[in-house]
Amino acid sequence: MIKGLFYYDTSALEQLLAVKDATVFAYDNSGWTQIPGWTADAPDIRIAMAQGIDTVLISDGQGPLQIYNGTTFVSAGEANPANAPIGARILVWHTGRMFASGIAALPDTIFVSNRLDFSSGNWNAVSRSFRIGFGDGDPIMAMASMQNFTLCVLKQNSIWLVSTDPLHEPADFSTNQDYAALSQGIGCVGNNAWCAYQNDVLFMAQDGIRSVQRMQSAAGQWQLSAPISQPIQPYIDRINRNAWGGICAKKYQEFAFFFVPLDNSTTNNCVLVWNGRLGKWSGIFTGWNGQAVEITRFGGVNKFVFGDTAGLVQQWKDSESLTDDATYTDNGVGYPTKLWSRSGLFGDAIVNKTAYNTIVRFSQGNATVNLTWVADAAVATTWTAQPEPSGSILGGEDLLGSTFVLQSTAAISVKRGIRGLKAFNEAYIRLETDTGWIAVRNLTFSAFLNPLQG
Amino acid sequence: MSLKNDQLDDEPAYERVESFAGGVDAFRRSTLIDADQSQLLENVIVRDNYEARTRPGIRSLGIPPLMPTVLTAETVSDTEIDLAWTNNAPDATAVNLYRSTVSSGPYALVVVLEPDVTSYSDSELVAATQYFYIVKAAIGNVESNPSNEAAATTDGFPLVTNLMAVYDADNAEVDSWRNETAPTDPDTALSPTGGDLVINANDPLIGNHKSVTIIDQFSVLLADLYGGAYSTSQLSVFLVVKLESNDRTLMQISSPDSAMFGSRTRNLASVINIAQTSQTSGSFNPGTTSAYFPLGTALAPLGLMMSFGDADAPDASSIPADDGAGNILPFGIVTGGTVDYVTGDINVTYLDPDPDAISVSFRGFPSAITFKENVVQLATYGSPPVPNIFDTNAVQLAPQWGLIVLNNQPIYAERYQFVTVGVPELDYSNFYFNAYIPFDTLTDEGLKFAGKLAYAMVYKNQLLDPNDPSFTDVSAIYNYLQDRFNGGNPFPVGVV
Numbered sequence: 001m002i003k004g005l006f007y008y009d010t011s012a013l014e015q016l017l018a019v020k021d022a023t024v025f026a027y028d029n030s031g032w033t034q035i036p037g038w039t040a041d042a043p044d045i046r047i048a049m050a051q052g053i054d055t056v057l058i059s060d061g062q063g064p065l066q067i068y069n070g071t072t073f074v075s076a077g078e079a080n081p082a083n084a085p086i087g088a089r090i091l092v093w094h095t096g097r098m099f100a101s102g103i104a105a106l107p108d109t110i111f112v113s114n115r116l117d118f119s120s121g122n123w124n125a126v127s128r129s130f131r132i133g134f135g136d137g138d139p140i141m142a143m144a145s146m147q148n149f150t151l152c153v154l155k156q157n158s159i160w161l162v163s164t165d166p167l168h169e170p171a172d173f174s175t176n177q178d179y180a181a182l183s184q185g186i187g188c189v190g191n192n193a194w195c196a197y198q199n200d201v202l203f204m205a206q207d208g209i210r211s212v213q214r215m216q217s218a219a220g221q222w223q224l225s226a227p228i229s230q231p232i233q234p235y236i237d238r239i240n241r242n243a244w245g246g247i248c249a250k251k252y253q254e255f256a257f258f259f260v261p262l263d264n265s266t267t268n269n270c271v272l273v274w275n276g277r278l279g280k281w282s283g284i285f286t287g288w289n290g291q292a293v294e295i296t297r298f299g300g301v302n303k304f305v306f307g308d309t310a311g312l313v314q315q316w317k318d319s320e321s322l323t324d325d326a327t328y329t330d331n332g333v334g335y336p337t338k339l340w341s342r343s344g345l346f347g348d349a350i351v352n353k354t355a356y357n358t359i360v361r362f363s364q365g366n367a368t369v370n371l372t373w374v375a376d377a378a379v380a381t382t383w384t385a386q387p388e389p390s391g392s393i394l395g396g397e398d399l400l401g402s403t404f405v406l407q408s409t410a411a412i413s414v415k416r417g418i419r420g421l422k423a424f425n426e427a428y429i430r431l432e433t434d435t436g437w438i439a440v441r442n443l444t445f446s447a448f449l450n451p452l453q454g
Numbered sequence: 455m456s457l458k459n460d461q462l463d464d465e466p467a468y469e470r471v472e473s474f475a476g477g478v479d480a481f482r483r484s485t486l487i488d489a490d491q492s493q494l495l496e497n498v499i500v501r502d503n504y505e506a507r508t509r510p511g512i513r514s515l516g517i518p519p520l521m522p523t524v525l526t527a528e529t530v531s532d533t534e535i536d537l538a539w540t541n542n543a544p545d546a547t548a549v550n551l552y553r554s555t556v557s558s559g560p561y562a563l564v565v566v567l568e569p570d571v572t573s574y575s576d577s578e579l580v581a582a583t584q585y586f587y588i589v590k591a592a593i594g595n596v597e598s599n600p601s602n603e604a605a606a607t608t609d610g611f612p613l614v615t616n617l618m619a620v621y622d623a624d625n626a627e628v629d630s631w632r633n634e635t636a637p638t639d640p641d642t643a644l645s646p647t648g649g650d651l652v653i654n655a656n657d658p659l660i661g662n663h664k665s666v667t668i669i670d671q672f673s674v675l676l677a678d679l680y681g682g683a684y685s686t687s688q689l690s691v692f693l694v695v696k697l698e699s700n701d702r703t704l705m706q707i708s709s710p711d712s713a714m715f716g717s718r719t720r721n722l723a724s725v726i727n728i729a730q731t732s733q734t735s736g737s738f739n740p741g742t743t744s745a746y747f748p749l750g751t752a753l754a755p756l757g758l759m760m761s762f763g764d765a766d767a768p769d770a771s772s773i774p775a776d777d778g779a780g781n782i783l784p785f786g787i788v789t790g791g792t793v794d795y796v797t798g799d800i801n802v803t804y805l806d807p808d809p810d811a812i813s814v815s816f817r818g819f820p821s822a823i824t825f826k827e828n829v830v831q832l833a834t835y836g837s838p839p840v841p842n843i844f845d846t847n848a849v850q851l852a853p854q855w856g857l858i859v860l861n862n863q864p865i866y867a868e869r870y871q872f873v874t875v876g877v878p879e880l881d882y883s884n885f886y887f888n889a890y891i892p893f894d895t896l897t898d899e900g901l902k903f904a905g906k907l908a909y910a911m912v913y914k915n916q917l918l919d920p921n922d923p924s925f926t927d928v929s930a931i932y933n934y935l936q937d938r939f940n941g942g943n944p945f946p947v948g949v950v
Contacts, residue, residue, distance in 0.1 A: 341493065
């Protein structure tokens with residue numbers, strides 16, 4: 001299993017660091033190299049990494065922290081107040097200093113390195129450390145560098161904003177560091193269960209995915225904003241709380257991906273996909289068992305990658321041809337596409353209806369599509385259509401008899417009469433494929449009201 | 455949401471329609487296909503207001519497994535090296551073993567092993583060759599970093615080929631020898647190096663904890679050796695080389711090869727092919743390399759001591775009646791033989807097409823002689839046939855063998871000929887001379903002698919009388935040979 005993933009970039013090198021079996025591997029966009037010289041204390045330990053001053057600080061939360069320079073590891077010092085804090089599980093490079101936290105015995109303490117130097121001898125556990133909450137029993141789960149020198153500290157049951165303006169740094173951090181609580185009762189569930197989304201920080205709270213920005217906006221109103229994950233609350237409810245400490249998240253392009261463990265899974269087995277540009281949820285991805293996630297920037301091109309339970313690093317093929325069948329396989333294996341509409345009452349919650357027809361309009365696709373008409377929670381009828389990239393209609397029926405053209409010249413429509421079925425009160429349509437790919441423009445289904453039966 | 459039927463241009467009249475729309479649909483209220491508007495979106499990506507699309511897939515970047523460590527290599531025999539390592543990758547699907555004869559590679563894949571395998575015996579290797587190994591764990595086609603490199607050298611002797619003589623300015627003496635393949639210009643490519651044997655860096659001898667020492671070298675005028683067809687400026691060069699490995703010592707003597715006669719170049723010294731057969735089983739088939747006897751192997755001297763005779767030979771009367779110990783000398787045509795050096799068994803095939811043949815017999819060393827140490831085989835390889843010696847002189851068909859005692863140790867020397875199976879007539883295309891010389895201590899002096907003895911017996915056609923009791927030391931042998939040379943120097947250059 002991949003227990004750490006970090007993109008390391010300097011003017012001289014580009015490496016994706018992955019930790020598997022307690023060992024660091026480096027990927028240079030062409031191949032992997034096992035980096036000798038240091039191994040984590042155990043293979044099942046999450047590894048924290050953060051880059052600053054062209055090196056990467058690495059911690060397994062057990063032994064001395066390590067500084068990696070692209071080829072070798074150098075210890076950041078044994079247990080000593082002047083060295084990097086051993087046991088740190090949370091690292092963030094912020095305002096030219098390395099912030100370290102997450103030590104089991106000091107769960108609410110943040111240690112700060114010297115400016116532009118976090119090597120051995122450049123820490124001060126006495127004067128450059130401070131406690132968030134001063135022993136309120138709420139451990140720090142994550143730290144995020146935000147705008148205006150603000151460090152967002154995500155504790156397990158509260159959210160804090162720390163002002164770290166270098167011009168107003170206290171001489172003694174332990175007593176004079178400025179910070180304030182953003183909320184109480186809402187916290188972050190895991191060390192990686194958050195992601196920076198532009199100026200915002202999204203995090204998995206106990207009641208769903210939340211936005212620090214929304215919380216901050218609502219702060220003056222003395223009210224708590226709703227989780228942004230409210231439309232997908234059924235999935236939030238299915239998250240295995242015994243394993244949500246392993247949730248990880250990353251923002252990539254307009255999306256925020258939250259890898260979560262659903263149901264009884266103890267590892268992440270589902271991805272909740274948020275489209276921040278549209279402010280909408282894009283449903284879930286299945287088949288991705290990411291345990292660590294990162295964005296690479298080899299050659300200045302962003303790529304979304306994640307490390308999974310099989311010990312592999314997977315790269316998303318989102319930038320490849322959208323009409324190539326090979327784009328729509330996970331390592332050569334197809335996966336299902338499911339699109340279920342919401343159930344319709346056709347404007348009347350009382351009377352029964354008689355189904356008339358359905359129309360599915362594709363812009364492209366190459367898959368065998370199963371269409372199912374579900375009335376009153378029971379499958380009423382099923383049929384199959386076969387759209388192809390050319391846009392011609394094969395299989396199923398094309399009762400429209402002409403090409404459906406909207407934005408795409410390859411748009412096609414599949415229409416199916418569904419008259420004669422049992423009357424219903426509510427109904428919806430399922431559009432499913434086992435493999436292949438489809439691009440759907442819209443679904444339409446129609447029915448007659450039966451007022452006399454109402 | 456609901457729409458009136460008159461808002462649809464291609465639908466029949468109906469009361470109401472529920473629309474779930476994801477496309478740009480100007481005349482309908484466009485709704486995005488997203489989680490807010492549906493019960494389930496699985497592996498669907500919605501990037502804009504125009505469509506919902508199957509999400510693109512993923513590809514594995516193929517992170518490798520952990521590399522194996524602590525690779526060790528241990529020599530087992532001339533042809534086998536044992537390897538062992540530690541596997542560290544729980545997710546590996548295979549372990550790939552690589553081998554090279556050059557440190558740091560390039561390596562060639564030897565074998566793909568199961569992921570839990572931690573040892574392997576690499577066999578069918580070339581004797582006296584240093585091999586370098588690495589192992590890699592693999593997940594499918596993705597390999598780990600290589601393990602440490604481990605090296606071991608097979609026992610035995612290397613095959614020394616393409617030894618080239620480098621002459622002095624007068625073309626009279628060999629200044630040095632080089633192991634060279636196809637030198638482009640002997641004058642420039644093979645510059646004298648002061649008489650040392652120069653082995654190229656890539657030669658398997660290097661790093662093989664063995665030594666290669668030129669014990670002796672001497673030149674012979676071809677005219678003297680083969681007759682007047684050769685000018686006095688054409689030389690045949692003999693080289694006596696001592697090869698030492700970790701467990702044995704071998705002597706090698708060179709002789710002219712066909713290339714010399716063909717091109718008359720300066721590359722006069724060919725090299726005897728030695729010791730490519732296994733230590734534990736050797737083939738004496740003509741035309742192949744000869745076997746060698748390792749030092750310290752008790753069974754080794756029980757090797758082939760075969761001779762043949764033909765009653766029709768013009769000089770058959772010269773065939774000794776027995777070997778001096780009452781054993782009748784053999785007749786017949788030996789066609790081939792193999793020796794199992796472990797069991798001591800000798801398997802010989804022969805032809806006896808001549809009805810006059812008296813008998814065919816094969817002899818080993820007398821049981822009273824024990825060769826346990828320092829047994830050296832001298833082997834010359836004379837293919838194609840050496841002219842003017844055997845082709846037309848039937849007397850040479852007589853068995854010729856001798857017993858020489860050197861330093862109070864017996865020396866057996868016997869010339870014999872193998873004829874390939876299926877060839878009913880005698881075939882002189884393959885000529886072997888073997889001299890088995892036991893030394894308590896293998897001295898350079900002894901090797902020099904052996905080399906010149908080989909020369910004398912092969913190229914001067916000397917018969918050595920095994921019954922001569924005077925052969926007790928080198929001087930006695932020399933004197934004997936000198937006598938057989940009618941007072942001349944049996945050795946072309948110098949004196950033993």
